[in-house]
Amino acid sequence: MGSIAVAPHRLPVLGHMVSLLRDPLEFLRSLPAHGDLVRVGLGPVSAVAVCDAELTRELLRRDRVFDKGGPLLDRVREMLGDGLVTCPYAVHRRPRRLVQPLFHSARTVEYASIMSERIAAVVESWCDGEVLDVKAQMHALTSAVTAATLFGHTVPGPVQRRMLSDVDRVVAAMMLRALVPTALLRLPTPGNRAYVRAITNLRAALAEIIATRRAEGGGTDLLAALIAAHDGGGERLSDLEISDHVITFFVAGTETTATALVWALALLDAHPAIADRLYAEAETVLAGRPARYEDLSRLPLTARVLTETLRLRPPVWFVTRTVGEDTELGGRSLTAGTTVLYSAFTIQHRADLYPDPERFDPDRWLTAKPSARTGFLAFADGARKCVGEDFAMTEMTLALATIAARWRLRTAPGSDPRPARSATLQPRRLRMRVNAAMPQAGSRE
Numbered sequence: 001m002g003s004i005a006v007a008p009h010r011l012p013v014l015g016h017m018v019s020l021l022r023d024p025l026e027f028l029r030s031l032p033a034h035g036d037l038v039r040v041g042l043g044p045v046s047a048v049a050v051c052d053a054e055l056t057r058e059l060l061r062r063d064r065v066f067d068k069g070g071p072l073l074d075r076v077r078e079m080l081g082d083g084l085v086t087c088p089y090a091v092h093r094r095p096r097r098l099v100q101p102l103f104h105s106a107r108t109v110e111y112a113s114i115m116s117e118r119i120a121a122v123v124e125s126w127c128d129g130e131v132l133d134v135k136a137q138m139h140a141l142t143s144a145v146t147a148a149t150l151f152g153h154t155v156p157g158p159v160q161r162r163m164l165s166d167v168d169r170v171v172a173a174m175m176l177r178a179l180v181p182t183a184l185l186r187l188p189t190p191g192n193r194a195y196v197r198a199i200t201n202l203r204a205a206l207a208e209i210i211a212t213r214r215a216e217g218g219g220t221d222l223l224a225a226l227i228a229a230h231d232g233g234g235e236r237l238s239d240l241e242i243s244d245h246v247i248t249f250f251v252a253g254t255e256t257t258a259t260a261l262v263w264a265l266a267l268l269d270a271h272p273a274i275a276d277r278l279y280a281e282a283e284t285v286l287a288g289r290p291a292r293y294e295d296l297s298r299l300p301l302t303a304r305v306l307t308e309t310l311r312l313r314p315p316v317w318f319v320t321r322t323v324g325e326d327t328e329l330g331g332r333s334l335t336a337g338t339t340v341l342y343s344a345f346t347i348q349h350r351a352d353l354y355p356d357p358e359r360f361d362p363d364r365w366l367t368a369k370p371s372a373r374t375g376f377l378a379f380a381d382g383a384r385k386c387v388g389e390d391f392a393m394t395e396m397t398l399a400l401a402t403i404a405a406r407w408r409l410r411t412a413p414g415s416d417p418r419p420a421r422s423a424t425l426q427p428r429r430l431r432m433r434v435n436a437a438m439p440q441a442g443s444r445e
C-alpha cells in the first residue's frame with residue numbers, strides 16, 4: 001500500500017486553513033499535482049482529498065463505506081438535520097424512494113409552468129437602468145420557485161424572505177465553522193449566537209408552515225407527500241423528520257440554482273461574444289416573452305452556457321465524507337473514521353479531462369455529454385446524486401433565457417468577483433446594471 005502525500009504549506013493546528021481561505025480556487029486546482037489522493041488539513045482535522053475522476057466516482061458509488069460525515073457535512077447537518085442531503089446511509093433509502101416520484105419528468109413539466117410565472121414576476125420587476133444586487137435577485141427568484149413548486153403557496157413572501165436571510169447567514173458561516181476546532185463553536189461569541197439564532201428561527205418558521213398544512217390538508221406537492229407518507233407498517237414521519245426534509249429541499253433547491261445563475265451572468269458579461277449569441281437565441285425563440293417548457297428544446301446554447309458554468313463554477317465545490325469501516329481506495333488503505341473530501345471543482349478543472357480548463361467554452365458541450373463518467377460531477381453521482389438535477393436545469397434554462405430575452409446586464413462598480421468564504425462557491429458581491437434589450441440591436445460596444 002502506498003502512502004498519501006501531504007499538500008504543501010500545511011501548518012500545525014491550522015492545517016491548510018490559510019490556503020483555503022486566501023485562495024480556495026487555486027488551492028483546489030493545485031491538489032492533483034500531488035497525487036490521486038492527497039492529505040489536506042481542514043483546520044485541525046486531517047482529510048484525504050480525492051483528485052482523480054474515477055476514484056471520485058468510486059467514492060460516490062460506495063455510499064455505505066464513504067458515508068455522509070466529516071467537518072463540512074457535520075456543519076451542514078446542524079442546519080438540515082437528517083434530511084435527504086445529510087442523512088446517513090442507514091436511513092437514506094426510504095426518504096429517497098418517497099420523494100423520487102416528485103422529480104419524474106412528468107412532474108417537471110407541471111413545475112415548469114409555475115417556474116415560468118415566478119421567474120417572469122422577478123425579471124419583470126426590474127427597471128431600465130437600475131443597478132441590481134444580483135445575488136439577492138437570483139435568491140428571490142429561486143426561493144419563489146422552490147416555495148411555489150414544492151410547498152404550494154403556503155409560504156407567504158415576508159416569511160420566505162426571513163427564511164432566506166437566515167439560510168444565507170448559516171451557509172455563509174458554514175465553511176469557516178468547518179475549519180475551526182469544535183470547542184470554539186460553542187463559545188458565546190456574537191457570530192456563534194447569530195448562527196444559532198438563524199437556525200432556531202428557520203426551524204420555528206418551518207414548524208408553522210407544517211402545522212398550517214396539517215390543518216388545511218390536501219395538495220400534491222412535496223409537503224403533502226411528506227405529511228401523507230408512511231412505511232409498510234403504517235408508521236408516519238414525525239414532525240421533526242418532515243421539518244428536516246422540508247428545510248433540506250428549501251436550501252438545496254434555492255441556494256445552488258441561485259449561485260449558478262449568478263455565475264452564469266458574471267461569465268456572460270466577461271465573454272461578450274458568447275453573450276451576444278445567447279441573446280440572439282433568446283430573441284429568436286422568445287421575442288421578449290418569458291420562456292416556457294416547450295421552448296427548452298430550442299434553447300440549446302442557453303443549456304450549454306449553464307452546463308459550462310456548472311463545470312467552471314460548481315456551486316457545491318467540495319464536500320466531506322467519513323469512512324465507515326477500514327477500506328481501500330486507489331490502492332491506499334483508509335481506516336474507519338478518516339475524513340475524505342471530494343471536489344467537483346478540482347475534477348472539473350483537470351486539463352486531461354477538459355482541455356484548456358480555465359476557458360469558458362460552452363461549445364465544448366456540442367459533442368460531449370455532461371456525465372459523471374466523463375468527469376462532470378456538479379450533481380455528484382451514485383445513490384446520493386442530486387435528486388433535483390432535471391428540476392434545476394429546467395429552472396435555470398427558463399430563467400436565463402427569460403432574462404436574456406428582456407435585458408442586457410453589465411457588471412457595475414462595487415462588485416467583488418473573488419469567491420466568498422462560503423459553503424457554496426459564489427462571488428462575494430455582484431452588482432449589475434440592467435438595460436432593456438433592443439431587439440435586433442446587433443453586437444454590443
Ligand code: HEM
Nearest residue numbers: 084085252253256257260316378379380384386387388392
Ligand atoms: C445547480 C443546481 C444544483 C446543484 C449544482 C446541486 C448539486 C448537488 C450535489 C453535488 C449533491 C450531492 C451532495 C453530496 O455529495 O453530499 C446534491 C444532492 C441533493 N440535491 Fe442538489 N443540486 C442542485 C439543485 C437542486 C435542486 C433544485 C434540488 C431540489 C429541488 C436539489 C435537491 C437535492 C437533494 C434532496 C440532494 C440529496 C440527494 C440524496 O442524498 O439522495 N438540488 N445536489
